[in-house]
Amino acid sequence: MRDVAGRLAGAIDTVVAGKHQVAEIAVASVLSGGHLLIEDVPGVGKTLLAQVIARAIGGTFRRIQGTSDLLPGDVTGSLVPGDDQHRYEMRFRPGPVFANVVLFDELNRATPRTQSALLELAEERTVTVDGQSHPLPSPFLLIATQNPIDIGGTYRLGEGSLDRFAAVVSPGRADPQAELEVLTGRRGRPMLAAVDAVVSIAEMRSARQAVALVDVSDAVASYVIALLEATRQHPQIRLGASTRAGVALIALARAIAASRGRTYVVAEDVAVVAVAALAHRVAGTGDVNAGRALVAECLSTVAPPTV
């Protein structure tokens, strides 16, 4: 289990320079079975991060580029007339979401219709077209990217939509050392081709099972509750984190614990993922950056449990 996580994180580190913490959270989100939103300004390696995760995981991979004319059917697949033998039958042609890893680039450029169709199927893991359900392959992992600065021609994700993502990470600008490695070609996109599928689908499945078996003590759960309560009491947060946010936070913390080779969650695991798991679930204004600061503030007011 630790091995799986280590390999995934290693693969990310070989390509994306100096973003180990983001890589860890991304891996945790992958292992917890949640979907990942990478949000940042252009040019900091959002898509690269998504791509490397996709490549590192074996299994099928599709990529969708979000545009304003993208229709839900383009994503989910649609009914098309049959082939020559069955000319008068409508046949379901699966869309690009039928893959183990789906990378949706520029999510906020897609129309709200498409966004909600995508996120709904990501949650349900089923595509229903014309009354017929088509299950998505398992495991199914959605990695989306979006640029929060670009306002023109974008459709901001609603609170409900954001809630579907287990974690929102923001790689941020690289430090000079990492930038040097990117500019000299030692890291970055040129290295992407060198990444192989380091984790097989079977390994992913067993890793996810192992994550689900990680123990959560009452002390840690109380810590999470205290955190949620802190976000609810914070005067600048309109609506505090929900219970579902707490569930997602615990799931991520489990994955972190497992990826660090433990069979139990410690307070540190919660603290590491709290910002990524809660930032997009508290602010209510859709501004995840503001949410990050607020959650960090809440985190600093709650004393973690100890022995």
Added chain:
Amino acid sequence: MTGPPGDRTATPTATTPKTATASTGPPSVGRARPYALAPGTPFFVLTWSVGVGVARLTGAAAVVLVLATCAAGLLVALVEGWRAARCPHIAAVTVPALVTAGDAATVSLDVRVGARRRPPRTCRLVITDARSRDSRPSDAGDRPVIGECAIDVGSTDGTYTIPATVTFRNPGVVDTIGVDVETGGASGLVWWRRRTTVAVEGIRVAPVPAAPVVPFERSTTSDVGDGSSRHGTSSGDVDGVRPWRDGEGVVGVHWPSTLRAGSLIVHDRNPASDTSWVVPSDHADVGRVRYTLDEGLRAGHRVSIRSGGSEGRATVERVADPDDAARRCAELADERNRSTVPIGRAARTRSVLTREFHPFARHGEAATTSNPERTVGFTPGARRMTAVTSGLALAMLVTALDSGPTMILLIAIGLAAGVIVTVHFVDEAGRQPLVVRVGVGVVAVGALAFIGMGSSGITGLLAALRGPLPDLLMLLVVLHGFEVATRRTMRVHQAIALIVAVYAAGLRIDDQLGWWLALWGVSFVAAITLTASGPTPTRTGGPGGRVRARSVVGWTLVGAACALAILITLPIPDGPASLGLPALSTGTDVASPGALAGPDGRSAASTPSDGTRGSLGQVGGYPGFSESLDTSVRGDLGDEVVMRVRSPEPAFWRGQTFTDFDGRTWAVSPETGRPNPGPTINVAPTLGDEANPTLERDELIQTYFVEADLPNVLFAAHRATTVIFDGTVWTRPDGALRSDVTLTEGSVYTIVSERVRATPELLRSQGDVADVFAAYDDAASQAVLAPYLELAPTTSQRTIALADELNRPGQSTYDTIRAYEAWLATNTTYDLDAPVPADGVDAVDDFLFVSTRGFCEQIASALTVMLRSQGVPARLATGYLPGVRDRVSGVWEVRASDAHAWVEVWFPETGWEAFDPTADVPLAGEIEAGTVGGDLMAAAISGVLSHPVEVGAVVATGLLCLSALRLAEELRRRRRRGRWGLLQDRFDTIGDARDVPRSSTNPQRRDLLRTAIIELNPGCNIDDDIEHDMAMIVDALDRAAFDPTWAEDEPGVRADYDRVAAALTRVERQLQRSGRRARELTSS
């Protein structure tokens, strides 16, 4: 943003967005002012003034002590409350940018208390809408309070972020928030308020949307409309689409196709965004304007607001969204406010105590509006402590009245029953069960009726005063215990306890009073503070009980110092003990009036002159109190307390004087004087009492509490002018007083004395007294003076020669007396067992030249004889020395061994003046008046100096107890925390010393520690071993905390424990080393 306008509560967040804004400028902090008294507080002042009356009536130093301590306590409580009000500092306020009037919003207050302090328990923050643009008066009396909260949330370092729910009532723009810190301090009696005014970026308080819509202009830019901009017209009939409903812009019905299809065909060919509404802003009801704007926005129209009254200057601005609409309406309301209320009216009025001062009204009411405490309930602990206070006060009274343990038991049961009833059986409204109320009333009325019927006539009244009346007082106090239902009545009960305690302190003259008062004082203070604190809010974090204990000790010391400072300026009170119990004459009538009688009432025979000594209680027990005094016999003086004298200053308590001396025995003049019936007797001046009226004289009031059966001799200091005694008193020619009954134990009498302030200079200035008296050469004067100049026939020549020798020519009599006293002090010794002179030998001669040993009678006799030989009138006086003063009750404790004899010399200007040749006291009246505090200080200092071992032992025991308590606490903590918990605590301590925030998890703590080590050793890399150690510590601690499979008693875990403990020690050492090295580096 599309909720229906009437359903605002369903989506509160949709209409009150919280774009929070923080305070814009530094808060301006006002001064702390007192603004209200806690209910019941005036009763303390009332009882305190009653106590002043008691002090004046009894002249008891203990009452002054209690009153001064109470006054000091009140002062300290005031200062403490003032300090407490200054302690929480409002650092910043975060407020919402936009709210709707009447809606709950959250304001976040950053409160700094200080790292080593705790906010007082009674502290709360009241948030007011102190809008400065709005010129509504914002004085303290009519504050627009919008919310309040307590500082009771968890904290780590004395900084609190407190969310408070506020409700703005009036629409407008609020750019100033007032935060009042209100606290009563620990005592909770006087409430202080300190206002912090914080300027904020204007909070838009929008009016509540109110239906219906205001008339507005409506226009359509759509090509399908008819372009008419009249309100209510349809969008257009050109294509057959009409609005579904009047004012409905979204959906229209296409009638032609509807007709064709037979079902309703709806078209939205006239997009709502093409319709624009222009809403005028000048409608009277801003709420309706907002409603209209919201309606338009909800329907999706382009909505604008036209401001400015006249058409020419009107500006039309687009309203973006409902928030924008709310904001604009708030500003609109703000403009209205400014235009309607003149600015000049915003005069600030001072906050005054009287504004919310309802001391006596609203009894039993839950008057929370004017009550600074907001609540009227109390904790069982406070109730119990109050009962203890009144119980102690009653016990003090009971023991003063000698009522016995049965009474104490009854009182204890009554008080306990009162506690049980008031704690458990009081309903929500603060009322006791009907049975209790009726029962209390019946018992109280019955007791009053019993007293009323029993105490007829003066005897009955006296008996009532001695028995039932104090009992009634106790009964009423106990009954009042059943009435304690609110904090106010509890304070009244405490005030009653104060009165009872003061009364008892005035009555009691025993030496245990100090301990009783100390015990009572502690319980009184505890009761007051417990009453104030109310139910304790649960607090997490913050500095613990040690901080509070330290502040309690600190304030107690300040209070003690303050009380001492007050007491040092207060003189020992003088006053008649008229509040003392009336002295009932239970003594035996004396057979021959005016004659001396022993306690058995029989007349005294003369003292046996055979050298045997009588015992106390016999007439001859002490020869000074019989008709004659044999200088060769001295009574057997026991050590029992004879009487207690309440007097502000010490003096000789004189019983008798002797004039006639035959060389061995002094005899009292046989004349018995005149009888004077009591209870108030004016004593006429007798021979030698009439001093020069121009001399300054003062009054000395003494009350004698007789503690043993005594003869019928009344004692008095200096010259008695008034005697208050329940009986007939015979005033003898020499000024001695005798009663017609013997004085039994428990008799009380009061003497008012007059004394001339004699100074050595004054006495010296009168020159040689003998010369003055020699000038009175007429027969009458000689006859008067003769008895005081008469020498016994046996007086030896060498005595006279000695007197002559020491009386140098031209020397004043005062100096002669001093010379005689000096000679006696050098050439004779004081000896209680001086040999009895042989029969027929002159006692004075024998004492002066043969034995040279003697006791007071012999020394005083020698001085008298020597003075008489020089022509100076002198006589022998007997009585008691002042005795020892009890520092608390202020009474002089006179023992049998204090019996004494001294000399009185007649000075022409000042009258009889006492001289004591035995002691070093040169002049009896020369002692300066003391103060209550000075006496206490002197007693304390001398107590400490004279008992260093005992004081040391007490201090050591106290320290031992403290350390034992702390040890027990530590052991409890250890047991609670467990081994691994203690390791965690050690790890936390390392971090705390290096300012690692408490909100860090163990790995974060480790990382910060690593940073700290690197900072301490710049340029050095961290040791691999330490790195490994820290990793192990963190892993093990987290495992112990969170791993469910982890079991402490596994052998592997135990080995882990040792390893982790060792690693922790290494890390601690490493940090110490690094710190030392860093210090060395910086110092070099």
